[in-house]
Amino acid sequence: MDFEHSDKVKGLIAQLNKFMDEHIYPAEEEHHAWATNLENLWKPWPGIEALKEKAKAEGLWNLFLPEEYGEFSAGLTNLEYAPLAEIMGRAPWSSEVFNCSAPDTGNMEVLAKFGTKEQQKEWLMPLLNGEIRSAYLMTEPQVASSDATNIETEIKADGDDYVINGRKWWISGIMDPRCKLLLMMGKTNPDAPRHQQQSTVIIPRDTPGVHIVRNQTVFGSLHSPGGEAELRLENVRIPKSNIILGEGRGFEIAQGRLGPGRIHHCMRSIGQAQRALEIMAKRVESRVAFGKKLSDQSSIRQDIARSYCEIEQARLLTLKAAHHMDKYGNKEARDIIAAIKVVAPQMAQNVTDRAIQAHGGMGVSSDTPIAYFFTLNRFLRIADGPDEVHMSQLGKLKIKEYNAL
Ligand SMILES: Cc1cc2nc3c(=O)[nH]c(=O)nc-3n(C[C@H](O)[C@H](O)[C@H](O)COP(=O)(O)OP(=O)(O)OC[C@H]3O[C@@H](n4cnc5c(N)ncnc54)[C@H](O)[C@@H]3O)c2cc1C
DSSP, X not given: OOOOOOHHHHHHHHHHHHHXXXXXXXXXXXXXXXXXOGGGTTOOOTTHHHHHHHHHHTTOSSTTSXXXXXXXXXXXXXXXXXXXXXXXXXXXXXXXXXXXXXXHHHHHHHHHHHOOHHHIIIIIHHHHTTSOEEEEEOOOTTSOTTSGGGOOOEEEEETTEEEEEEEEEEEEXXXXXXXXXXXXXEESOTTSOGGGSEEEEEEETTOTTEXXXXXXXXXXXXXXXXXXXXXXXXXXXXXXXXXXXXXXOHHHHHHHHHHXXXXXXXXXXXXXXXXXXXXXXXXXXXXXXXXXXXGGSHHHHHHHHHHHHHHHHHHHHHHHHHHHHHHHOTTTTHHHHHHHHHHHHHHHHHHHHHHHHHTGGGGGSSSSSHHHHHHHHHHHTTTTSOHHHHHHHHHHHHHHHHHTO
16 A cells, blocks of 8 residues: 555645635635524525635536546545545535535435436536535434434335325435435335335425425534425425436445445544644643643643544544555445544544643634534534444454454
8 A cells, every 4th residue: 555645636735725725714714604693594605606616617626526437537536535635624614615515425426326317417417517406315313214224214106206205304405505406215115125125216305395394403503504404205206217226226325325425524534633633733832821831731742642643543544445445446445434434533523622622711612613623523423324333334344254264
């Protein structure tokens, strides 16, 4: 394994860092003030579209789609994308500027990989162009959704249509007025073998019967303009041509969709941890307590050193996971993807926790991005599969592997 970046990637890193310095970090305060002002609820920050155009013009666009996606890909491998996603992660809202943000990225992957030509023309192209946004509807309030085979929203055939009834919650991005596409996992056949009962379908956002029951908060935040929400799907009628890949393939699509998405989250978590550590290092150097700079306290130095070690470990594991995905495919790399999904958000939670502590009261405020990074990584330990589920699958894989030796 050679983790030295190629000249192409070094060039992109420099270009992206310059873009962040010139356009993203200076806009952070304004963006935050907009997004947290209830008068602007569910309205995108007005500066976002101009920044998207700038990023697109510079070729900093759709960098997440690996080479195997041919015409849709920006031509980077997962390994090449990793340091770029890390940089975007330093200001989490910025990934949208580069059309690299969840849940759109996962939905674009599904459509690029499994969509028909018509589905790609109607939905993938506007997503790739950044003209619309999307949501992914899997989780349901009444069942433990970390086990995707539990998903039970009914998708019932009716002539040339499907009629959908059920409940969903924790649906990210649904409140954004630019969200036009819902990819929904539900059950087409309760009598099929357990992993073939579900299917994934396309629901245009404005289809009658898609009702918002309530908005959900995450540690008190509404995450405007995308939000998380609980939905009721009531006699939602879609043509049968809106199914992706065919009946009974929903579980397979969900597994495939979440693999790359998980590692993208991890890359961004590392960016957040790294930035928190840099901010912490500056703060402790300038703050004096009991006649000593905080940076002269041994416990503070240990916190910085431990954080550095943990970030480096997680970064190397992420790069190795990306390398395995490129070399052996997502399925073969599922053990190391599970490992990094457990390691990276927990690491970033620990590092940001130390950075919060070193800042005293300021640490829990919005005067730095650290408190937000902390909450983000805390919920990431649940979203896209809770830690325990990944650990359980990883443990099972390793027991099998070592017993086969
Ligand atoms: C901010 C946020 C955004 C989200 N966005 C989306 C979205 O856009 N679309 C979507 O469909 N979903 C989304 N989710 C939902 C998320 O994917 C689910 O919450 C997650 O998969 C867990 O499902 P659950 O909430 O039903 O928990 P449950 O399945 O009820 O599990 C609860 C807990 O049980 C424990 N557990 C489960 N299995 C095991 C096991 N095998 N061993 C030991 N312990 C176990 C874990 O600690 C787990 O956290 C989002 C969640 C959050 C918090």
